[in-house]
Amino acid sequence: MKHLISPLDLSVEELDSILSLAQDIMDDPDKYSHVCDGKKLATLFYEPSTRTRLSFEAAMLNLGGKVLGFSSADSSSATKGESVADTIRVISSFADICAMRHPKEGAPTVAALHSGIPVINAGDGGHNHPTQTLTDLLTIKTLTGHLDNMTVGMCGDLKFGRTVHSLINAMVRYPNVRFILISPDELKIPDYLRKEVLDEKNIDYIETNNLEKYLPELDILYMTRVQKERFFNEEDYIRLKDSFILDAEKMKLAKKDMYVLHPLPRVNEISTDVDNDERAVYFKQVQFGVYARMALIMTLLNLSVDK
Amino acid sequence: MKHLISPLDLSVEELDSILSLAQDIMDDPDKYSHVCDGKKLATLFYEPSTRTRLSFEAAMLNLGGKVLGFSSADSSSATKGESVADTIRVISSFADICAMRHPKEGAPTVAALHSGIPVINAGDGGHNHPTQTLTDLLTIKTLTGHLDNMTVGMCGDLKFGRTVHSLINAMVRYPNVRFILISPDELKIPDYLRKEVLDEKNIDYIETNNLEKYLPELDILYMTRVQKERFFNEEDYIRLKDSFILDAEKMKLAKKDMYVLHPLPRVNEISTDVDNDERAVYFKQVQFGVYARMALIMTLLNLSVDK
Amino acid sequence: MKHLISPLDLSVEELDSILSLAQDIMDDPDKYSHVCDGKKLATLFYEPSTRTRLSFEAAMLNLGGKVLGFSSADSSSATKGESVADTIRVISSFADICAMRHPKEGAPTVAALHSGIPVINAGDGGHNHPTQTLTDLLTIKTLTGHLDNMTVGMCGDLKFGRTVHSLINAMVRYPNVRFILISPDELKIPDYLRKEVLDEKNIDYIETNNLEKYLPELDILYMTRVQKERFFNEEDYIRLKDSFILDAEKMKLAKKDMYVLHPLPRVNEISTDVDNDERAVYFKQVQFGVYARMALIMTLLNLSVDK
Numbered sequence: 001m002k003h004l005i006s007p008l009d010l011s012v013e014e015l016d017s018i019l020s021l022a023q024d025i026m027d028d029p030d031k032y033s034h035v036c037d038g039k040k041l042a043t044l045f046y047e048p049s050t051r052t053r054l055s056f057e058a059a060m061l062n063l064g065g066k067v068l069g070f071s072s073a074d075s076s077s078a079t080k081g082e083s084v085a086d087t088i089r090v091i092s093s094f095a096d097i098c099a100m101r102h103p104k105e106g107a108p109t110v111a112a113l114h115s116g117i118p119v120i121n122a123g124d125g126g127h128n129h130p131t132q133t134l135t136d137l138l139t140i141k142t143l144t145g146h147l148d149n150m151t152v153g154m155c156g157d158l159k160f161g162r163t164v165h166s167l168i169n170a171m172v173r174y175p176n177v178r179f180i181l182i183s184p185d186e187l188k189i190p191d192y193l194r195k196e197v198l199d200e201k202n203i204d205y206i207e208t209n210n211l212e213k214y215l216p217e218l219d220i221l222y223m224t225r226v227q228k229e230r231f232f233n234e235e236d237y238i239r240l241k242d243s244f245i246l247d248a249e250k251m252k253l254a255k256k257d258m259y260v261l262h263p264l265p266r267v268n269e270i271s272t273d274v275d276n277d278e279r280a281v282y283f284k285q286v287q288f289g290v291y292a293r294m295a296l297i298m299t300l301l302n303l304s305v306d307k
Numbered sequence: 308m309k310h311l312i313s314p315l316d317l318s319v320e321e322l323d324s325i326l327s328l329a330q331d332i333m334d335d336p337d338k339y340s341h342v343c344d345g346k347k348l349a350t351l352f353y354e355p356s357t358r359t360r361l362s363f364e365a366a367m368l369n370l371g372g373k374v375l376g377f378s379s380a381d382s383s384s385a386t387k388g389e390s391v392a393d394t395i396r397v398i399s400s401f402a403d404i405c406a407m408r409h410p411k412e413g414a415p416t417v418a419a420l421h422s423g424i425p426v427i428n429a430g431d432g433g434h435n436h437p438t439q440t441l442t443d444l445l446t447i448k449t450l451t452g453h454l455d456n457m458t459v460g461m462c463g464d465l466k467f468g469r470t471v472h473s474l475i476n477a478m479v480r481y482p483n484v485r486f487i488l489i490s491p492d493e494l495k496i497p498d499y500l501r502k503e504v505l506d507e508k509n510i511d512y513i514e515t516n517n518l519e520k521y522l523p524e525l526d527i528l529y530m531t532r533v534q535k536e537r538f539f540n541e542e543d544y545i546r547l548k549d550s551f552i553l554d555a556e557k558m559k560l561a562k563k564d565m566y567v568l569h570p571l572p573r574v575n576e577i578s579t580d581v582d583n584d585e586r587a588v589y590f591k592q593v594q595f596g597v598y599a600r601m602a603l604i605m606t607l608l609n610l611s612v613d614k
Numbered sequence: 615m616k617h618l619i620s621p622l623d624l625s626v627e628e629l630d631s632i633l634s635l636a637q638d639i640m641d642d643p644d645k646y647s648h649v650c651d652g653k654k655l656a657t658l659f660y661e662p663s664t665r666t667r668l669s670f671e672a673a674m675l676n677l678g679g680k681v682l683g684f685s686s687a688d689s690s691s692a693t694k695g696e697s698v699a700d701t702i703r704v705i706s707s708f709a710d711i712c713a714m715r716h717p718k719e720g721a722p723t724v725a726a727l728h729s730g731i732p733v734i735n736a737g738d739g740g741h742n743h744p745t746q747t748l749t750d751l752l753t754i755k756t757l758t759g760h761l762d763n764m765t766v767g768m769c770g771d772l773k774f775g776r777t778v779h780s781l782i783n784a785m786v787r788y789p790n791v792r793f794i795l796i797s798p799d800e801l802k803i804p805d806y807l808r809k810e811v812l813d814e815k816n817i818d819y820i821e822t823n824n825l826e827k828y829l830p831e832l833d834i835l836y837m838t839r840v841q842k843e844r845f846f847n848e849e850d851y852i853r854l855k856d857s858f859i860l861d862a863e864k865m866k867l868a869k870k871d872m873y874v875l876h877p878l879p880r881v882n883e884i885s886t887d888v889d890n891d892e893r894a895v896y897f898k899q900v901q902f903g904v905y906a907r908m909a910l911i912m913t914l915l916n917l918s919v920d921k
Contacts, residue, residue: 264397
C-alpha cells in the first residue's frame with residue numbers, strides 16, 4: 001500500500017517516474033482514458049478548496065474513473081465526533097483511492113495508518129501539499145526540459161508559504177540548483193530550512209528584498225502572495241508591497257526564456273498586464289496539475305497502459 | 308468559441324436549430340447517449356439553485372458526459388479574493404464546457420471574455436437566465452407545434468420576473484404573437500420593455516389586472532410567483548393576491564387546448580387542484596428543460612450524431 | 615412502481631430475495647458492473663449524512679450508473695418554499711431512482727405518493743432508516759448463514775435508536791430469535807415495541823442493564839451509542855456509561871463466534887482495542903451496506919443480470 005503524505009515520501013527515482021508518466025499522458029491523453037474504468041476516487045475535503053478538489057476530480061474522470069466525496073466539513077457528517085481513523089476505514093469500502101484535505105496537520109498521516117486504500121494528502125493545514133509540488137516540478141521540467149542547473153527565484157511570503165518550502169526541499173535534490181529568495185525581512189524562509197537544508201547541503205542561495213536586481217538572473221520565478229495580515233504594521237506593508245508585485249515593466253528585466261509560476265489563487269502580486277506574456281505560465285501550470293495527479297493516481301493504484 | 312450569455316445571443320435560426328435538435332433528442336434519446344463520452348461539464352454555482360444545476364447535470368450525464376463543480380460559493384474557495392476571470396481560466400483546464408450561476412449581473416459575460424471553454428449563463432442576478440427561456444420555447448413549440456400566431460398570457464410579477472422579460476423578448480421575433488400582461492399595477496412590465504420592445508415593434512398587447520376576463524382568449528398562460536415583499540403594503544397584497552391565483556375553478560374558463568407553464572418553484576399561485584389537469588404542463592416543462600440543455604451543450608461543443 | 619419507505623415494506627420473501635441478490639453481487643461484483651449503465655440516482659439529502667450518502671453513491675457507481683443530487687438543504691434551493699411533492703415531481707425528470715434523507719418524519723412517504731421514480735427512504739428524522747436494517751440483516755446472514763435460531767443482544771440507547779427498533783421488527787419475523795435488551799433504565803425500548811411486537815408475538819426477551827452477565831449467551835451483539843444528553847443528570851451518566859462500553863476485557867466473556875455490529879459512527883462505546891478482534895465486524899458491515907444498496911437499487915429498478 002502506497003500513500004503520498006509529504007512531497008519527500010517520493011525518492012528522486014519515483015518522482016522522475018511519475019513526471020515521465022505525466023508527460024506521456026500529456027502527449028497522448030486518449031491512451032489513458034480508460035485506465036481507471038470501474039475505479040472510484042473519494043475526495044474528502046474537510047475544508048473547501050475548489051481548485052485542488054476539481055483538479056483531482058478532473059484527473060480521475062480523465063482516466064475513466066468515477067468520483068464521490070464531500071467538499072466541506074459542513075456538508076458532511078464525517079466530523080460528527082468520528083475519528084479520522086474510523087472515517088477512513090469506512091471510506092475504504094466506498095472508493096479505491098482518496099484525496100484528503102484537512103485543516104489539522106497530520107490528519108492524512110493518521111488516515112494512512114488505518115486506511116485500506118491509498119491516501120493522497122491534498123493539503124493539511126500549513127503543513128504539506130505534495131501534489132502542488134508535483135505540479136510545480138512537472139511544469140518546470142516540461143517547459144525547461146530539466147530540473148537541475150538552474151537559478152530559481154522565490155518571491156513573496158517565504159515564511160508561511162508551504163508550497164515554497166516543499167519546492168525548495170524537492171529541488172535541492174537535483175544538482176546545481178541555485179535559489180534567489182526574495183521577500184520582506186519579516187517573511188524570510190524559516191530557520192530550519194536555511195540551516196538544515198540549504199546550509200547543510202551547501203546549496204548556493206541569496207536572500208534579498210530586491211526583486212528587480214536579481215530578476216535578470218532567474219530561469220524560474222516562483223511568485224507567491226504577500227498577505228497584508230502577515231505584516232507587523234500597516235506602514236511596513238504599504239512601503240514594501242509594491243516591491244513584490246510583478247508587472248509588465250519589471251518583466252522587461254527578465255530573461256526571454258524565464259518562466260513565471262504561481263500556485264494560485266493570485267490576488268494582486270502579479271499584475272494582469274503580465275498575463276499575456278508568453279513567460280507567464282501560471283494558468284498552464286493548472287493544466288500540468290491535472291496531468292501530475294493523473295500520473296499519481298495511476299502510480300498509487302499500480303495501473304499502467306501497454307505501450 | 309460560442310457562449311450563451313443572453314437569450315438574444317441566439318438568432319431565430321440558431322434558436323430553431325437548437326429546438327429541432329432538442330426535439331430529435333426527445334424522440335430518440337438513446338441515439339445521443341454517448342455523444343459527450345469523455346467530455347466534462349463544470350457546474351459553477353456561486354449561489355445555490357438545485358433545479359437548474361441538476362437539470363444541467365442530468366443533461367450532460369444523458370449525453371454520456373461527466374460532471375464536476377460546486378453548488379454554492381460557501382463550499383467553494385473560488386471566491387476567496389480570486390477574480391471571475393482567473394477562476395474561469397483555471398476551470399478551463401478541468402472541463403470542456405461550463406454552466407455558471409452568479410449573484411452578480413454580468414459575471415458570466417466577464418467569464419466568457421477570459422474562458423478557454425464555452426460558458427453558459429445559468430442565471431446572473433435578476434438579469435438573464437437564457438436556458439429557462441430555451442426551455443419555455445421548447446415547451447411551447449413541442450406542445451403547440453409553433454411559436455407564431457398565438458395569444459400568450461403572462462401572469463403575476465411582470466416587473467421583476469426575468470423569465471417573463473426574456474420570453475417576451477424571444478417571442479416578439481415570431482409573427483403575430485399577442486400578449487396579455489396580467490399583474491397588479493405595482494408589478495407591471497418595466498418601461499423599457501413596453502416602449503423599446505412592444506411599442507417599437509408594434510406588438511399587440513394588453514395590460515390588465517383581470518385574469519378571468521382574458522383567460523378564455525389565451526393559447527399559453529405563463530404563471531409566475533407574486534412575492535408578498537414586492538407589495539407596498541400588506542393591505543394591497545391581501546386584496547390582490549387571490550386574483551392572481553390559478554385554480555381548477557378558473558381553469559374552466561380557459562380553452563381546451565391552452566397550456567399552463569410556470570418556471571418553478573411554485574408556491575401558491577397555482578392551486579394543487581390544477582396539477583392533474585392535462586393543460587397543466589409545468590412539470591413536463593422540467594423534462595423539456597433537460598432536452599433543451601442537451602441540445603445546447605451539443606451545439607456549443609459542436610457535436611452531432613450521424614442521422 | 616415500488617418504493618422503500620419502511621423496513622416492513624418488504625415481505626420476508628422480498629427481503630430474502632434482496633439479500634440473496636446482495637450475496638450474489640458480493641461473490642462476483644464484475645457481473646453487475648454495467649447493469650445500471652445509463653441510469654441515474656438522485657441523492658436528495660436535506661440533512662447531511664456522509665456515510666449513508668456515499669454508500670448509496672458507491673452502490674450506484676458500482677452498478678455502472680451515475681449520480682447527481684445535493685448533500686445538504688443549505689447548498690440546495692429545493693427547500694425554498696417548495697413542497698416535497700413538487701420537488702420529487704421535478705427530480706423525476708432528472709433521475710431514474712432517488713434516495714432521500716429528510717429531517718421531517720414522513721417526508722419520503724409524501725415524496726413516494728407524487729414521484730415518477732422509485733423513492734428510497736435514506737432516513738427520516740428519528741423514524742425509519744430501512745437501508746441500515748437491510749445492511750444489518752445482510753451482515754448477520756452472510757456471517758452466520760441464517761437469520762433464525764439466535765440470541766441477539768442489543769446494547770446502549772434502545773429508546774431512541776431507530777436502527778434497534780427496525781432490526782427488532784425485522785428479526786421477529788424469523789423463528790426462534792431471542793433478544794437480550796441491555797440498556798440503562800432510562801433508555802429501555804419503547805412501550806409499543808415491548809407490548810405490540812415482542813409480547814404480542816410471544817418473543818423470548820430479557821431486559822437488563824448488565825452487559826457482562828449476558829455477553830456469554832449472545833450470537834450477535836448490536837452496539838449503539840449512549841448519548842450523554844439523553845440522561846436526566848450527569849451523575850447517572852457517569853455512574854452508568856462504563857457498563858455499556860465494550861472493550862477487549864469484556865470480549866473475553868463472549869463466544870468465539872459471536873459478532874459485534876454497530877451502525878456507526880462509533881464514539882467511545884466500543885473501545886478501539888476491540889477493533890482488531892475478528893469478531894468486530896462493524897467496518898465490514900459498511901461494505902455489506904454497499905452490497906445491500908446495490909441489490910435494492912436493482913430490485914426497485916426491476917433490473918437483473920443473466921446468470
